[in-house]
Amino acid sequence: MHEIKTSNGLSNELSNGLSRGAVSRRRVLQSAALLPMALAAGSAQAQIDTNAQSVRTMGMIGVAAGQVLRVSLLNHNDTTAGWKIEVWARDGQLLAIETGELDAQRGSFVDFDLAARLKRGQRLQFHVDVTGVSRLPVAATAELFDSNGGNTVLSIQPCVRPEPDQLRTFASVGVVPGQILRVSLFQDLIEGAQSSPYRIDILDLDGQRLDGAEGSLVPGSGIVFSWNPGVRTLPRFGADPAATRQQVHVDVQVADVYTIGATLEVYHARTGRTQINISPCIRPIEVSVSG
Numbered sequence: 001m002h003e004i005k006t007s008n009g010l011s012n013e014l015s016n017g018l019s020r021g022a023v024s025r026r027r028v029l030q031s032a033a034l035l036p037m038a039l040a041a042g043s044a045q046a047q048i049d050t051n052a053q054s055v056r057t058m059g060m061i062g063v064a065a066g067q068v069l070r071v072s073l074l075n076h077n078d079t080t081a082g083w084k085i086e087v088w089a090r091d092g093q094l095l096a097i098e099t100g101e102l103d104a105q106r107g108s109f110v111d112f113d114l115a116a117r118l119k120r121g122q123r124l125q126f127h128v129d130v131t132g133v134s135r136l137p138v139a140a141t142a143e144l145f146d147s148n149g150g151n152t153v154l155s156i157q158p159c160v161r162p163e164p165d166q167l168r169t170f171a172s173v174g175v176v177p178g179q180i181l182r183v184s185l186f187q188d189l190i191e192g193a194q195s196s197p198y199r200i201d202i203l204d205l206d207g208q209r210l211d212g213a214e215g216s217l218v219p220g221s222g223i224v225f226s227w228n229p230g231v232r233t234l235p236r237f238g239a240d241p242a243a244t245r246q247q248v249h250v251d252v253q254v255a256d257v258y259t260i261g262a263t264l265e266v267y268h269a270r271t272g273r274t275q276i277n278i279s280p281c282i283r284p285i286e287v288s289v290s291g
Contacts, residue, residue, distance in 0.1 A: 062123040072109035074139040074171040075102035082133035107205035128158035137164040141171040174245035189220030196255035250280035
């Protein structure tokens with residue numbers, strides 16, 4: 001079906017459900033797993049390095065009624081890093097903006113209710129830009145989750161400037177009761193390859209280790225580690241579906257990032273079907289691991 005253009009250049013997916021400048025957004029800047037935020041829009045914007053170049057990783061995605069956008073951030077730096085999140089419509093309209101700071105090795109997230117005024121069947125295409133300030137990159141992940149059950153239906157990397165390490169672009173993902181998070185590793189079989197140590201850490205946004213595994217990989221084979229958050233670690237279902245979600249960061253350490261690949265999946269516990277998949281952070285191992 002062809003989209004019908006309106007006089008202001010927008011398709012009927014937007015004009016029928018939203019008025020210009022009327023998009024509401026939810027600000028979730030506090031959580032037991034979040035650090036205190038220092039919102040300072042003016043000073044943060046003044047420090048942005050506008051000359052920083054990065055690969056553009058995101059075009060646009062569409063949000064529909066009953067879905068919420070969550071942008072999570074993680075600061076891999078050893079010092080405080082400022083950030084700015086901008087959400088754009090396809091006609092160049094700025095739908096939402098948030099700024100703040102992250103302590104070293106900590107994470108946070110912001111929710112945007114872009115679909116608050118959409119009717120059933122309508123869609124809003126949007127683009128997300130994340131900017132680190134003072135030349136300090138931050139990792140970022142954008143998710144769309146169901147406003148009823150809280151489960152993530154899509155996960156994507158937004159455009160980030162300056163660009164973080166290509167192997168450490170992942171920030172966090174939300175998991176709800178009834179879902180299982182699985183990390184899988186596979187080591188290529190190459191001539192002379194030897195058994196390689198690995199370590200997997202499941203962390204909350206304060207950097208606290210929730211679970212994990214370590215061991216050794218055999219060339220030409222893989223391993224899986226599954227983590228079930230369980231209802232005991234999560235708030236009970238209530239008025240706010242987002243409260244049932246637990247944001248977690250996955251950090252993988254391996255002997256050789258060029259011969260060992262890593263994948264993160266969130267799948268339905270009952271059906272076993274994968275609901276989202278994304279690449280976790282992967283880096284050279286820092287500690288000795290016994291096989």
